[in-house]
Amino acid sequence: MQDTALYQYLLGLKSPWIVSLNSQIQKIKSMACGFRNIENFKTAIYFHCGGLNLYPC
Secondary structure, X not given: OHHHHHHHHHHOOOHHHHHHHHHHHHHHHHHHOOOOOXXXXXXXXXXXXXXXXXXXX
């Protein structure tokens, strides 16, 4: 709960948005059954949660 309040203050985000993002990250974590290193985990989070358009133009 304290982390949520900190994120709200620092980023100006609302609680449902933070809970949703955390849920997505937990889903990524469970799908992978562990990552070899933290960089692969960060890449997966950016890929799934970043909202990037990866289709060619």
